[in-house]
Amino acid sequence: MPNILILSSILSLLITAYPNALPTDITNGIRTDPDAIRAASNDYGNLVHQVPSAVLYPSSINDIVELIKASCCNYSTPFTIAARGRGHSVRGQAMAGGGVVVEMAALSRNGGGIRVSWSRSLGYYADVGGEEMWADVLRVGLEHGLAPVSWTDYLYLTVGGTLSNAGISGQSFRHGPQISNVLELDVVTGKGELITCSRNMNSELFFGALGGLGQFGIITRARIVLDKAPARARWARLIYSNFSEFTRDQERLILTNASNYVEGFLITNERTTKQWRSSFSSPSHQSDVASLWKKHRLLYSIELVKYYDNLTASTIDKEFGVILEELNFIPGFIFRRDVPLVDFLNRAGNLDDGREELEAHPWLNLFIPKSRIHDFYDGVLENMIPKLRKTPGLFIFYPLNTKKWDSRMSAVTPDEDVFYNLGLLHSGRPNESDVFELFNNQVLGFCEKAGIKVKQYLPYHKSREDWIKHFGSKWSIFQQRKMEFDPKMILSPGQRIFN
Ligand SMILES: Cc1cc2nc3c(=O)[nH]c(=O)nc-3n(C[C@H](O)[C@H](O)[C@H](O)COP(=O)(O)OP(=O)(O)OC[C@H]3O[C@@H](n4cnc5c(N)ncnc54)[C@H](O)[C@@H]3O)c2cc1C
Numbered sequence: 124m125p126n127i128l129i130l131s132s133i134l135s136l137l138i139t140a141y142p143n144a145l146p147t148d149i150t151n152g153i154r155t156d157p158d159a160i161r162a163a164s165n166d167y168g169n170l171v172h173q174v175p176s177a178v179l180y181p182s183s184i185n186d187i188v189e190l191i192k193a194s195c196c197n198y199s200t201p202f203t204i205a206a207r208g209r210g211h212s213v214r215g216q217a218m219a220g221g222g223v224v225v226e227m228a229a230l231s232r233n234g235g236g237i238r239v240s241w242s243r244s245l246g247y248y249a250d251v252g253g254e255e256m257w258a259d260v261l262r263v264g265l266e267h268g269l270a271p272v273s274w275t276d277y278l279y280l281t282v283g284g285t286l287s288n289a290g291i292s293g294q295s296f297r298h299g300p301q302i303s304n305v306l307e308l309d310v311v312t313g314k315g316e317l318i319t320c321s322r323n324m325n326s327e328l329f330f331g332a333l334g335g336l337g338q339f340g341i342i343t344r345a346r347i348v349l350d351k352a353p354a355r356a357r358w359a360r361l362i363y364s365n366f367s368e369f370t371r372d373q374e375r376l377i378l379t380n381a382s383n384y385v386e387g388f389l390i391t392n393e394r395t396t397k398q399w400r401s402s403f404s405s406p407s408h409q410s411d412v413a414s415l416w417k418k419h420r421l422l423y424s425i426e427l428v429k430y431y432d433n434l435t436a437s438t439i440d441k442e443f444g445v446i447l448e449e450l451n452f453i454p455g456f457i458f459r460r461d462v463p464l465v466d467f468l469n470r471a472g473n474l475d476d477g478r479e480e481l482e483a484h485p486w487l488n489l490f491i492p493k494s495r496i497h498d499f500y501d502g503v504l505e506n507m508i509p510k511l512r513k514t515p516g517l518f519i520f521y522p523l524n525t526k527k528w529d530s531r532m533s534a535v536t537p538d539e540d541v542f543y544n545l546g547l548l549h550s551g552r553p554n555e556s557d558v559f560e561l562f563n564n565q566v567l568g569f570c571e572k573a574g575i576k577v578k579q580y581l582p583y584h585k586s587r588e589d590w591i592k593h594f595g596s597k598w599s600i601f602q603q604r605k606m607e608f609d610p611k612m613i614l615s616p617g618q619r620i621f622n
Pocket residue numbers: 167205206207208209210211212213216217218227253254274275276277280281282283284285287288289290291292336337338340341342343474581615617618
């Protein structure tokens with residue numbers, strides 16, 4: 124436990140040398156016991172383990188302000204600080220080796236940090252604590268008949284955590300990522316200042332923090348756009364064996380805007396056909412899909428949703444039929460459901476209950492420019508994915524519209540109007556992760572060699588050069604904002620951009 128000893132001595136030094144540096148309520152919230160340290164040294168990826176010196180369980184936003192001030196301003200040697208939402212990063216991005224991790228969940232009041240309002244100029248919105256989970260935003264919103272418009276596939280992620288990346292799902296083609304649906308933020312910067320910002324007020328901080336990988340401050344409140352919540356989701360999965368037809372239909376769907384949600388995934392093995400069946404269609408459908416898979420060895424599925432409510436219930440069949448008529452899926456290979464909105468949005472459930480701690484998740488998420496998607500198909504989907512046939516994992520694949528992203532924000536996309544998101548969501552035992560790491564590196568290597576300018580989403584880069592390449596033309600502004608808002612480079616060191 125040398126790190127704990129170091130922090131204990133840092134803290135006792137702080138307290139004796141600077142009696143006003145750390146108020147007693149912070150020292151009360153600081154934990155250095157093995158349980159707290161262990162939890163903050165791991166994440167969903169279970170691949171990177173960085174041991175912090177201590178963990179702060181803040182009881183108020185002021186505790187966070189005081190902790191950052193103690194590091195940046197009251198003490199000659201700054202220590203690093205990372206906000207930890209729920210630790211759903213996969214490569215240590217919410218860790219702070221040797222520093223202090225802030226367990227944002229300690230602030231959570233089980234949805235109590237969510238306040239719904241309306242104003243003439245803004246319409247409906249919710250002021251939400253950065254520590255709150257999207258599942259709670261949904262629950263509280265629905266109590267008012269309202270809901271956010273842009274989601275992630277999984278709802279047990281924090282608002283501060285997804286807004287530090289982008290927050291994408293099948294609604295993003297229509298409404299943009301979650302960062303495009305934020306009106307205002309409160310951020311505690313790396314200088315220990317609590318600043319309210321928006322498009323028109325302290326806008327550098329606002330644009331910097333959205334997609335900013337935690338580099339400029341800790342988001343303590345986000346004002347999120349709400350809209351009237353639809354009652355139900357008409358939901359279909361369609362199967363394709365031809366990649367060109369699959370992508371042509373996905374692109375048509377996001378351009379016509381007739382549906383509310385468009386995603387897709389690859390069916391790479393029989394196991395996928397079974398998983399897929401269990402949540403959707405009947406056993407006979409499953410054997411049909413399995414026989415089809417045996418013939419083609421790689422299938423594609425579009426997932427499509429149209430929302431409706433009491434007023435539109437009488438026309439939903441017709442409207443949904445019109446959308447489907449345009450599409451070229453394999454005749455008969457359409458599977459439908461009709462569920463309440465909440466069942467659709469919360470379709471993944473809470474994966475954290477009883478999660479297998481021994482599992483590792485060496486994920487790779489890529490944004491691929493549309494103009495090169497067929498080259499990507501030839502190199503990766505046709506030639507490389509089949510090598511993973513025996514391994515579990517989910518491969519998500521769907522297109523997004525760049526015009527729904529705000530280029531002033533820190534999040535990075537390819538330089539084209541449409542790009543595809545491919546999520547290679549591998550899972551396995553930690554000692555199997557080398558296989559996936561090798562595979563991921565081969566995919567990246569192929570793109571590099573073929574000149575396909577992909578961008579990583581939830582990025583992980585090992586060198587400063589790779590980060591500069593990742594941000595491209597945004598690098599200089601990203602660096603300037605770092606100098607302005609976190610000049611001592613204290614925050615989110617686990618992203619490994621400046622630390
Ligand atoms: C099962 C699963 C499904 C997922 N599905 C999707 C999906 O559909 N779409 C999608 O976009 N993403 C998805 N993700 C990825 C997810 O968006 C990221 O893991 C994200 O980091 C949110 O997780 P978290 O809230 O636990 O944040 P953490 O992992 O704890 O933190 C992420 C980063 O943000 C920083 N941070 C955390 N809180 C704050 C804050 N309040 N202010 C400033 N910085 C902060 C941390 O220091 C860290 O650098 C998924 C992840 C999992 C595990």
